[in-house]
Amino acid sequence: MSRILRLTLLLLLVSCGGKHSAPRNLDNACSIVDQRPKYLAAMQRAERNWGVPVHIQMATIYQESKFIGNARTPQRFALGIIPTGRQSSAFGYSQALDGTWEDYRRATRRYGARRNKITDATDFMGWYMDRSEKKLGISKWDATSQYLAYHEGQTGYSRGSHLQKGWLMRVAAEVGARAEMYQLQLIACDKL
Numbered sequence: 737m738s739r740i741l742r743l744t745l746l747l748l749l750v751s752c753g754g755k756h757s758a759p760r761n762l763d764n765a766c767s768i769v770d771q772r773p774k775y776l777a778a779m780q781r782a783e784r785n786w787g788v789p790v791h792i793q794m795a796t797i798y799q800e801s802k803f804i805g806n807a808r809t810p811q812r813f814a815l816g817i818i819p820t821g822r823q824s825s826a827f828g829y830s831q832a833l834d835g836t837w838e839d840y841r842r843a844t845r846r847y848g849a850r851r852n853k854i855t856d857a858t859d860f861m862g863w864y865m866d867r868s869e870k871k872l873g874i875s876k877w878d879a880t881s882q883y884l885a886y887h888e889g890q891t892g893y894s895r896g897s898h899l900q901k902g903w904l905m906r907v908a909a910e911v912g913a914r915a916e917m918y919q920l921q922l923i924a925c926d927k928l
Contacts, residue, residue, distance in 0.1 A: 766925035786862030795915035829857035880912035
């Protein structure tokens with residue numbers, strides 16, 4: 737392979753990964769917001785608008801998309817080779833489903849909102865978690881329970897669907913632990 741062709745391929749790969757790629761060191765909240773100051777500004781705006789703390793939003797985004805703006809659920813395959821579509825319509829930083837995203841856009845009159853835009857994704861999370869507090873009585877500071885309602889939907893959470901899913905209970909506990917870790921880190925680097 738010629739040098740020019742290799743260089744062209746390398747440049748193409750680098751240019752494709754830039755806009756929606758994850759920041760480095762996702763275990764360090766200070767590193768994330770230093771690399772992507774827009775993330776912190778978006779989360780702070782959502783916190784002002786909806787009352788959901790930055791560290792709760794960060795832990796949820798980590799679990800849902802690992803901070804990849806165009807994240808999608810995996811493809812499903814028939815017979816192991818024929819693509820049959822995605823596992824769900826979840827997309828973007830928040831992994832919001834099509835129907836829930838449309839509910840958000842109508843309720844907030846943000847018809848131009850996009851799931852792969854951090855400001856819109858964090859506003860969506862704030863709106864959804866605010867509704868979970870109002871409908872289900874879940875504190876906006878309770879990352880574990882907020883995540884369960886986020887993952888299962890408010891109706892599913894109220895029915896207790898999460899209680900039969902040991903794997904989901906473990907994941908939600910991890911989200912809670914990550915939120916606490918992010919909070920302490922953000923306090924230490926004076927970002928909260």
